[in-house]
Amino acid sequence: MRVYLARALERSGYEVVAVATGTEALPHIASDRFDLLLTDIVMPEMDGIELAQHAASVAPDMRIMFITGFAAVTLKAGKAVPQAKVLSKPFHLRDLVLEVERMFGSESLTGLN
Structure with missing residues (x-):
């Protein structure tokens, strides 16, 4: 799924750094500037909520978008990171691109997925 999401965003003109786990994202967040963190909530090693909380502490201006297929997890994410x-899931790739565009309007974007 990560490859499809990254490709859809790249085709829409966004720069994307795609990684497999939250743990793998940490050094990127520490060393680079990103406008958006796009993460699944349920992941091995470090879940997306933990990753988003870390990202918000390192880069408070970074916007956060979670993707999930679990309604209960959605409630947890909303409480843990209310601005996200x-x-x-399921969603169409076009829906993802539209949501990102809504978050940023016409701004330039580099994102971590």
């Missing part, structure tokens, strides 16, 4: 957008 949650996109529920």
Whole structure:
């Protein structure tokens, strides 16, 4: 799924750094500037909520979008990171791009997925 999401965003003109786990994302967040963190909530090693909380502490201006297929997890994410957008699975790639565009308007974007 990560490859499809990254490709859809790249085709829409966004720069994307795609990684497999939250742990793998940490050094990127520490060393680079990103406008958006796009993460699944349920992941091995470090879940997306933990990753988003870490990202918010390192880069408070970074916007956060969660994707999930679990309604209960959506509620947890909303409480843990209230400013985050949650996109529920299943969704069409076009929906993802539209949600990102809504978050940023016409701004330039580099994102971590």
